[in-house]
Amino acid sequence: MTDFGWIEGAIAAARPQAMAALLSYFRDMDAAEEAFQDACLRALKAWPKNGPPRDPTAWLIMVGRNAAIDAVRKTSRNAPLPPEELLSDLEDAEAEAAERLDSSHYRDDVLRLLFICCHPDLPATQQIALALRIVSGLSVREIARAFLVSEAAMEQRITRAKARIGVGGAPFEAPGPIERAERFAAVAAMIYLVFNEGYSASGKALEAKGGLCDEAIRLARLLLRLFPSEPEMMGLTALLLLQHSRSDARFGDDSTAILLDDQDRSLWSRRMIDEGLALIDKAMLKKAPGPYQVQAAIAALHARAARAEDTDWAGVDRLYATLEIMQPSPVVTLNRAVATAKVRGPDAALEMIEPLGARLDAYFHYHGARGAFLMQAGRTVEARKAFDRAIALAGTAAQAANIRQYLDTMATRV
Amino acid sequence: MLYAILCYNHEDVVCAWSKEEDAAVMEKLGVVQQRLAEEGRLGPVARLMPTTAATTLRKDREPPLVLDGPFAETKEQLLGFYVIDCESLDGALQVAQDLGKANPGGSYEIRPIAMFQPGPAGA
Numbered sequence: 026m027t028d029f030g031w032i033e034g035a036i037a038a039a040r041p042q043a044m045a046a047l048l049s050y051f052r053d054m055d056a057a058e059e060a061f062q063d064a065c066l067r068a069l070k071a072w073p074k075n076g077p078p079r080d081p082t083a084w085l086i087m088v089g090r091n092a093a094i095d096a097v098r099k100t101s102r103n104a105p106l107p108p109e110e111l112l113s114d115l116e117d118a119e120a121e122a123a124e125r126l127d128s129s130h131y132r133d134d135v136l137r138l139l140f141i142c143c144h145p146d147l148p149a150t151q152q153i154a155l156a157l158r159i160v161s162g163l164s165v166r167e168i169a170r171a172f173l174v175s176e177a178a179m180e181q182r183i184t185r186a187k188a189r190i191g192v193g194g195a196p197f198e199a200p201g202p203i204e205r206a207e208r209f210a211a212v213a214a215m216i217y218l219v220f221n222e223g224y225s226a227s228g229k230a231l232e233a234k235g236g237l238c239d240e241a242i243r244l245a246r247l248l249l250r251l252f253p254s255e256p257e258m259m260g261l262t263a264l265l266l267l268q269h270s271r272s273d274a275r276f277g278d279d280s281t282a283i284l285l286d287d288q289d290r291s292l293w294s295r296r297m298i299d300e301g302l303a304l305i306d307k308a309m310l311k312k313a314p315g316p317y318q319v320q321a322a323i324a325a326l327h328a329r330a331a332r333a334e335d336t337d338w339a340g341v342d343r344l345y346a347t348l349e350i351m352q353p354s355p356v357v358t359l360n361r362a363v364a365t366a367k368v369r370g371p372d373a374a375l376e377m378i379e380p381l382g383a384r385l386d387a388y389f390h391y392h393g394a395r396g397a398f399l400m401q402a403g404r405t406v407e408a409r410k411a412f413d414r415a416i417a418l419a420g421t422a423a424q425a426a427n428i429r430q431y432l433d434t435m436a437t438r439v
Numbered sequence: 440m441l442y443a444i445l446c447y448n449h450e451d452v453v454c455a456w457s458k459e460e461d462a463a464v465m466e467k468l469g470v471v472q473q474r475l476a477e478e479g480r481l482g483p484v485a486r487l488m489p490t491t492a493a494t495t496l497r498k499d500r501e502p503p504l505v506l507d508g509p510f511a512e513t514k515e516q517l518l519g520f521y522v523i524d525c526e527s528l529d530g531a532l533q534v535a536q537d538l539g540k541a542n543p544g545g546s547y548e549i550r551p552i553a554m555f556q557p558g559p560a561g562a
Contacts, residue, residue, distance in 0.1 A: 030460075031452070031544040038451040077544070080514045081449070243455055249491040250450070253508035262491065303492040307507070 032072050036065050039082040040162040041247055045134035046086045048141075049197060054159070054187060056093065063096075064089035082131075132251040133199055139244070140208040143215040144190040151186040153219050153237075158183050161240050170233045171222070209252075213261050213317065216244050220265050227423040228280050238269045249304075259308035260318030266301035267324035270294040282423045286333040298328045316352045319344055338367035355381040359394055371401035389418040393428055405435055441482065441552040442523055442531040444538065448545025450489055450516040467541035475523060475534065482522030483557060490516050515545055522552065 040061070047057035064085040078084040142156040154172065157163045163171075169179035200208060223237030245262040252258055274292035277283055305321045323344045330336040345361030359378055366374035375398045378391070385391035396411035412428050419425035456464070475481035490509040497504040509516060521538070525531040528549065535547045 034452045034455060035449065035544070038449060038455050239457070243451075246454055246489060246491055247451065250489075250508075253491065254506075259491075300488050300492060303488055307492065307494060310505075 032069065032077065035077060035081040036068060036085070037162060039085050041135055041138065041160045041244070042082045042131050043085040043089065044159060044162075045138040046131060047089050048138055049134045050086075050090055051093065052197060054141075058159070060089035060093040061085065063092040067092065133205075135247065135251055136200075136205070136208050136212060137197070139212040139215065139248070141190055143211045145211075146189055147186055149218050150222075151182060152215050153222055154179065154183055155186045155190075156215060156219060156244075157237075157240065160244065163240070167236075171237055173230060173233065209248075209255065209258070212248065213245075213257065216241050216248070217261065217265075217317075219244065220268075224268060227276065227282060227421050231276065231280070235272070238265070238272065241265055242269060254311075256308040256311040256313045257315040257317050259304045259311075260315060260321045263301040263304035263308065263321035264317055264324055266297045266304070267321060267328050270297035270301065270328065276423075280423065281426045284427070285327060288333075290331065290333075293328070301325065302328065314347070314351075316348060319348045319351065323348075336367075338364050342368050355384045356388075356390075359385065359388075359391055362398070363394060366398055366401065371398040374398045375402065387418065389415055389420060389424055392418060393424075393431075396428070396431060400431065400435055408435065440525060440527070441555050442525050442528075443550045443552050444521040444523060444531070444535050445517055445548040445550060446519040446521070446538075446542075446545065447513075447515040447548060448518050449514070450518060452544065453518060454489055464542050468538060471534075471537045471541055480524040480534075482524065482555070484519070484521050486519040487517065518545075522555065 043064070044057055044061055047060050048054060051057050051060065067088050068081070068085060072078070139156065139160060142159060143152045147155065150172065154168050157168050157171075158165065165180050165183065166176050168183075169176045172179060174182075220238055220241035223234045223239075223241065226234035226237075242262070242265050245258070245265055249255070249258045249262050270293050271285075271288060273294065274288040274290065275283055301321065302325055305318065305325050308318050308321070323341055326337050326340050326344070342361060342364035345357060345364055348357050349361060358381060362374040362377045365377055375395070378385075378395060378398075381391065392411045392415035396408045396415060399405075399408035399411055409432065412432050415428045416425050419428065472481060472484060493507075493509045495506045495508060495510050497506060521534075523531065523534055525534065528551075531549050535549055539547065
């Protein structure tokens with residue numbers, strides 16, 4: 026039995042691996058994209074008739090390659106293409122040959138394809154746009170919508186990004202262990218960027234960008250399936266799942282953000298939490314901790330707490346302390362301070378963030394958190410000043426609205 | 440006779456379903472399950488987490504080797520299973536066909552069960 030939705034799903038799912046293999050075959054992005062498109066058109070014709078092949082990915086790769094070779098022959102010698110019926114007959118044999126494609130080669134191909142998209146010369150937004158276009162196969166229109174720009178502008182951005190990375194200099198030989206680890210880190214960071222682009226959206230943009238979180242999870246799972254023993258990849262996948270599990274609880278009816286402590290936890294996705302917890306559990310057995318695992322472990326402590334007041338804040342505080350050592354940054358310290366405030370009170374938290382003032386002076390969350398600590402400590406005048414500063418720095422209406430809630434709380438208390 | 444129906448499909452396709460698509464398939468499967476349950480023929484049903492959450496213990500050596508991932512690297516992955524009570528293979532095939540209509544794509548492996556302990560967990 027064949028189902029049209031299933032065919033489209035199979036093509037979309039096959040895309041990263043098929044594109045990766047075609048790119049490593051043609052060593053040219055446009056040729057690979059064209060071959061893939063061609064193979065998809067043939068799949069839409071052949072699969073409803075013959076049923077889906079056992080391995081859609083291998084089928085698309087073989088047919089894509091052959092179609093491109095046929096096209097070259099056609100233009101060079103003007104030899105006629107084989108008739109359509111013959112092509113369909115051939116496909117079973119092709120699929121069989123495709124079965125023999127060594128899946129272990131896919132791994133480095135897919136990693137390379139993603140790695141090419143995170144070229145260091147490209148700004149983050151272009152890396153994301155390129156990965157979404159080439160790896161995920163989102164249409165330019167869909168990407169333009171997610172970035173809130175016109176289709177023409179996005180088309181131009183992607184074309185420029187492609188020209189900039191070229192593929193000429195891309196490393197096509199199999200990577201050594203050190204290189205592979207470097208590629209992994211770059212690709213993991215890019216996947217996290219894709220996720221955050223969706224996760225940080227609010228209001229109207231949320232609807233357009235929400236799908237980016239799912240896409241990032243899909244990419245993370247893909248990489249984890251190809252490299253099943255990478256603890257940091259387990260950590261990243263767990264982190265994305267655990268954060269995304271809260272998506273139904275993060276915004277109120279009027280699309281204002283609801284803080285973690287105030288969320289209705291019954292709206293959290295149990296299924297994503299369970300998978301995230303299973304992955305972090307598995308990663309910890311490796312005893313090779315890394316920043317994604319630690320962040321996932323923090324998210325796991327929140328996920329495990331049935332009520333906000335059940336949160337193991339001391340555990341969160343300890344994990345942030347570990348993260349501070351692994352990945353020192355004022356933002357990590359600021360996050361730690363939130364946990365510290367719960368465990369040791371607002372004065373300890375204020376002391377912890379005081380040295381960050383110079384570096385985080387233009388950072389909305391710094392003044393927001395500082396205001397909250399000051400408020401807890403009963404220093405209302407200073408708190409109000411910090412909140413005013415936060416509102417001035419708010420990037421979104423939702424952020425400003427959140428701070429105003431604090432101000433309102435203070436006003437009612439006085 | 441008790442039969443296990445092992446559900447194989449392309450994990451990357453199934454994992455890419457939207458929440459709505461997933462819910463629609465589950466609802467259609469629920470109709471078939473409901474009927475089997477009313478007939479007293481439905482045993483445990485399990486949907487498995489993605490194979491990325493799997494760990495394999497190779498016990499053909501001492502000490503056993505712990506590996507990440509599913510036992511077999513196959514094109515399609517074992518994503519879940521049913522236990523159903525049927526008169527014959529024919530009956531089990533009929534059930535599998537009904538389930539297949541609700542959830543197209545992939546394959547079901549039908550395996551007669553030699554020993555069955557439903558177990559108290561999750562009951």
